[in-house]
Amino acid sequence: MSIARTQAVTGRLRGTPYGRTLRRTLEGFAEIQIADRSLALAAQIFTSVLPVMIAASVISGRHGAANTIRDQFGFDSGSLGADTAATPTDPTVAAFGVVGLLVVLLGGTSFARALGRVYQAVWKVPAIGGRDAWRWLAALLLVATAVGVIGQARELTGIRYAGPPLALLIEVLIWSFVWMLAPFLLTKGALNGRLLWISGVLTAIGLSAVHVASRIVLPHIAANAREQFGPLGLAFTSISWLFVQSLVIVGAAAVVKAFALDETAIGGYLRGREHDDNE
Template sequence: MRDAAGGVVAALRTSPAGRMLWRIVEGLVEIQVVDRSLALAAQIFTSVLPVIIATSVFSGWSAAADTIRDQFGFDTGTLELGDAAGSSDPSLAAFGVAGFLMVVLSGTSFARALGRVYGAAWQVPSMGPRDAWRWLATLLAVALAVGLVGQTRDLTHLAYVGRPLALIGEIVVWTLVWTLTPLLLTKDALTGRMLWGTGLLTAAGLTVVHVAGRAVLPRTAASARQHFGPLGLAFTSVSWLFVMSLVIVGAASMVGSLAADESLIGRFLRGPERNERAAEQL
């Protein structure tokens, strides 16, 4: 068995495509993709989701409920929310605005966790308190993108072209936000090609996961709620967020590994300037 494994490793390292694949696998192991994805999923659940809920103060509960149903697979109408969601009491509204600000400020832990992922993937320094606005901008950008992706489902009602347009819209939204996010959290340390490569790879992965989720999540969430109540919904949501986080962390790690490779893809991602610097250092 060891001889066979050694032969596979040797075969991978002797071909350009094999070396690139080996570098990607090494990068995923070094970044601890599972541990970081678990941590990021928890931060999304405790940071991004509360921001989406808090925005109902301004946009109305129906928009937030549609977003939660689209992203997490369960209908909030099945939960016992009381009259809070529909209340128009001015004191409640004022509390909602203050609560929204508190949720946003505390929710930057998600952006800090994502910044640590990018730091490990691309070997860039972590940001300090002086750059706190970048954390805030990242949190709001991701929360807004999640809502916009949910709104793209309205395009499916168009005859013939509705579903392709919705799919294209989702890919465009994810690409833009996951290109902007590493730009903010790495302080412009990456080349434009690495940023767009990360955005496109992350968007492709999240779109595939989201399409699969629309078929799987409603039944899974309904079964979990039936057996375990609200705790079942929470567990299902965090589990699905873990899958999405695997895509986010994995895409960053893959782009970092490809950019460090001497293949055509690596040289393209690094761009002319970085390739010239590398040549001068040799």
């Protein structure tokens, strides 16, 4: 009986536009291997984006990276034994820092390449060649800068009453812009404006929700991980949370793709009037 009921429910879903959209979404997750791609993207964020922010902080003498790590992951980077107060006052150290930043930037484009492969899998667009390599660097700097600015914007939560919602609004706006521009760069403008802004807003809402949850649960998780495993536990906690954030990024793109193929008014809006006229 349960199997029959399951088949009946499945049949009803396939018989409705939104049921077919749900099926396309789940099939899209499986097709792009969402877990594998999210894990690869999380690793690249950890090894590419954070080093860029740390190198920039060393050169500037500011503590943006430390503030961001504390805000995003719920622990103070000083607990790792790093001297976050050090500044590159010696000219030789500063010069080395500039060279190091350039090396980190070049290596850090692996994050943008991984993100580009996500969009290639979702939207079936051609891969970016060496002639457009600047797009990888632009996407890397875009995300790294946004993470740092959002970390600084969280200081607004100290303002009574208006602070927390203001900081959250700024975060959503920044992420919306970032996740509209990043796929535009990495697909070489293949997506129309409606797909870009819907994808950007959906990703921003998801990332902001994850961030709000992280401020509640991560401090306790990070404290336990550090107590049991030391710095290794903190690194594992960070990677795990980055995996959740990457699921949002990859999943949002797949969901928008599924709705863009929808035969209802939502799909028509996302595809654009020109596409429907051609049909």
